[in-house]
Amino acid sequence: METRELRYFVAVAEELHFGRAAQRLGIAQPPLSRAIQQLERRLGVTLLDRTGRTVTLTEAGSVLLVEGRAALDAVDAADRRTRRAALAAAGHPGLVLVTKAGASSELLSKLLDAYAAEPGAVTVDVLLCGPGEQERLLRDGRADVALLHRPFDSTAGFDTEELCAEEQVLVLPAGHPLTGRAGLRMVDVTALPRLPMPRWPRPDGTYPDGPGPQVRDNAQLQQLIALGRASAVLPESCRVHLRRDLATVPVLDAPTVTTVIAWPPHSRSRALAGLVRAATRL
Amino acid sequence: METRELRYFVAVAEELHFGRAAQRLGIAQPPLSRAIQQLERRLGVTLLDRTGRTVTLTEAGSVLLVEGRAALDAVDAADRRTRRAALAAAGHPGLVLVTKAGASSELLSKLLDAYAAEPGAVTVDVLLCGPGEQERLLRDGRADVALLHRPFDSTAGFDTEELCAEEQVLVLPAGHPLTGRAGLRMVDVTALPRLPMPRWPRPDGTYPDGPGPQVRDNAQLQQLIALGRASAVLPESCRVHLRRDLATVPVLDAPTVTTVIAWPPHSRSRALAGLVRAATRL
DNA sequence: GGCACCGATACCTCCCGGGTATCGGTGCAG
DNA sequence: CTGCACCGATACCCGGGAGGTATCGGTGCC
Numbered sequence: 001m002e003t004r005e006l007r008y009f010v011a012v013a014e015e016l017h018f019g020r021a022a023q024r025l026g027i028a029q030p031p032l033s034r035a036i037q038q039l040e041r042r043l044g045v046t047l048l049d050r051t052g053r054t055v056t057l058t059e060a061g062s063v064l065l066v067e068g069r070a071a072l073d074a075v076d077a078a079d080r081r082t083r084r085a086a087l088a089a090a091g092h093p094g095l096v097l098v099t100k101a102g103a104s105s106e107l108l109s110k111l112l113d114a115y116a117a118e119p120g121a122v123t124v125d126v127l128l129c130g131p132g133e134q135e136r137l138l139r140d141g142r143a144d145v146a147l148l149h150r151p152f153d154s155t156a157g158f159d160t161e162e163l164c165a166e167e168q169v170l171v172l173p174a175g176h177p178l179t180g181r182a183g184l185r186m187v188d189v190t191a192l193p194r195l196p197m198p199r200w201p202r203p204d205g206t207y208p209d210g211p212g213p214q215v216r217d218n219a220q221l222q223q224l225i226a227l228g229r230a231s232a233v234l235p236e237s238c239r240v241h242l243r244r245d246l247a248t249v250p251v252l253d254a255p256t257v258t259t260v261i262a263w264p265p266h267s268r269s270r271a272l273a274g275l276v277r278a279a280t281r282l
Numbered sequence: 283m284e285t286r287e288l289r290y291f292v293a294v295a296e297e298l299h300f301g302r303a304a305q306r307l308g309i310a311q312p313p314l315s316r317a318i319q320q321l322e323r324r325l326g327v328t329l330l331d332r333t334g335r336t337v338t339l340t341e342a343g344s345v346l347l348v349e350g351r352a353a354l355d356a357v358d359a360a361d362r363r364t365r366r367a368a369l370a371a372a373g374h375p376g377l378v379l380v381t382k383a384g385a386s387s388e389l390l391s392k393l394l395d396a397y398a399a400e401p402g403a404v405t406v407d408v409l410l411c412g413p414g415e416q417e418r419l420l421r422d423g424r425a426d427v428a429l430l431h432r433p434f435d436s437t438a439g440f441d442t443e444e445l446c447a448e449e450q451v452l453v454l455p456a457g458h459p460l461t462g463r464a465g466l467r468m469v470d471v472t473a474l475p476r477l478p479m480p481r482w483p484r485p486d487g488t489y490p491d492g493p494g495p496q497v498r499d500n501a502q503l504q505q506l507i508a509l510g511r512a513s514a515v516l517p518e519s520c521r522v523h524l525r526r527d528l529a530t531v532p533v534l535d536a537p538t539v540t541t542v543i544a545w546p547p548h549s550r551s552r553a554l555a556g557l558v559r560a561a562t563r564l
Numbered sequence: 565g566g567c568a569c570c571g572a573t574a575c576c577t578c579c580c581g582g583g584t585a586t587c588g589g590t591g592c593a594g
Numbered sequence: 595c596t597g598c599a600c601c602g603a604t605a606c607c608c609g610g611g612a613g614g615t616a617t618c619g620g621t622g623c624c
Contacts, residue, residue: 001361002285004581018602031582033603043361045368050602052590063367066548067360067423074356078349079283079325085345086327141349156547157439265438266348286612300571313613315571332571334621 013065077141094123098143101128102218115278122271158262168254195231295347359423376405380425383410384500397560404553440544450536477513
């Protein structure tokens with residue numbers, strides 16, 4: 001199986017439309033149809049049902065969508081990591097660390113300081129991204145190491161080391177009646193129809209349905225909470241960089257958030273090992 | 283990057299010889315040379331040093347060897363898992379479980395029995411293989427799930443669940459003087475020049491250097507021990523299927539062996555989930 | 565210094581990936 | 595029910611590139 005075929009199939013499987021997929025790939029529709037047919041013939045498997053006017057994935061097709069994406073990420077990772085290894089050999093070493101924008105900033109700066117103090121430390125570029133993007137960046141080689149937050153982020157397929165665990169708090173506009181409470185339960189939180197949880201974009205840019213406002217970043221979220229249009233349950237470490245017009249109340253039965261440092265398995269980089277060592281010593 | 287290019291590069295990187303690599307790939311040498319050059323040009327990276335008569339890997343080349351193998355495994359896995367998904371959809375479901383030949387046989391049979399008793403259980407094909415091959419089989423899709431033994435096997439990149447931990451014992455010919463001891467230390471074991479540890483083949487079929495005899499499977503190993511030509515440190519569960527003319531002595535400071543059940547991340551199979559559930563309930 | 569070895573180059577062929585034009589089936593509007 | 599718009603498949607053509615053979619050029623060893 002060639003990566004070209006995989007890329008073509010993934011495009012069709014995502015669009016469920018040969019014309020749009022071809023457009024996205026920058027080729028005409030007929031060659032795309034033929035490539036998919038050839039792929040199906042070589043695999044001996046029907047991947048798509050073209051019944052009438054709609055295209056749907058077969059069982060095997062959805063497996064290939066998932067596995068094919070993973071394989072393409074692995075190929076991309078090979079490409080990028082090779083390029084970066086060449087740069088590193090040419091005297092420009094460096095690590096790319098990715099983490100969710102606005103999370104664990106305190107831990108992160110402590111980590112960077114601790115690592116920078118080590119002998120032989122290397123420049124660390126920090127990449128901030130939206131929720132759910134980190135795993136992708138780590139898998140396809142755009143990043144070398146990530147700070148992930150269980151249970152929100154999946155650590156499947158990575159090596160990890162736990163760094164810290166923290167409870168979660170409900171973030172409210174200052175002066176809200178609940179502010180006086182010493183602790184809340186999740187049922188109390190979901191019983192706040194006037195302050196619904198905001199909706200974050202999915203990796204593809206669309207938003208899930210629900211009552212809450214759409215939100216794109218942390219500043220937006222805080223403003224909405226301050227305006228009394230939303231509330232949010234966040235790890236307690238968020239308090240240090242919260243606006244002054246917001247208050248927090250511990251949520252006693254919210255899941256504990258564990259911050260972990262994660263990296264792709266089989267990493268052999270000396271610099272990465274040093275960073276992980278520095279992290280575990282924090 | 284196309285998988286063809288990756289396959290070519292991996293062949294050359296493993297052989298460190300364009301002629302042999304071309305032969306292995308079933309093509310002539312000149313197209314192979316050109317393909318590698320083109321790959322280097324497209325990456326903008328020198329992968330191989332052709333200084334005079336020998337070919338060596340550059341730093342970037344060794345990265346691409348490791349990453350490229352992983353990527354090719356991922357592509358193979360996509361292929362195989364898609365085929366198997368089609369078979370499963372056609373009414374022939376089934377799981378392939380791989381484990382080291384001669385290890386954890388008791389645990390394995392208990393696991394298979396427990397799983398078979400579950401409602402909706404599916405046929406489980408058991409694949410036995412040599413040491414170090416399991417991870418490969420799991421990564422490239424030839425197996426769905428594995429029983430691995432830490433710290434011998436690496437679980438990097440897989441999801442795992444611990445099943446049991448056991449201490450290790452030294453296996454000796456019956457009647458050996460040490461047989462009477464209640465426990466040993468590793469220093470006692472390495473101080474047995476007359477009974478050296480055997481040498482197992484590496485994944486590529488070659489043997490490491492050392493004083494011990496070469497050994498290919500469990501029966502060979504036991505015969506060599508019975509003959510007084512070798513000894514071995516093995517998990518204590520091996521005792522149940524040991525020949526009668528062998529004896530065991532606990533090794534107190536040998537690393538604990540943990541048997542884990544491992545599967546590729548992102549597995550969405552119902553059958554696999556059932557098997558893992560059965561395993562954790564053992 | 566000659567020779568054997570090995571990767572690179574030159575040059576040719578043919579397959580296959582991609583393009584355009586068109587067909588054929590499906591579902592919706594009027 | 596009929597026409598039409600939509601969409602994937604087919605027919606056919608073209609060009610690039612992958613693969614083959616012959617050969618060159620550099621290196622190291624006898």
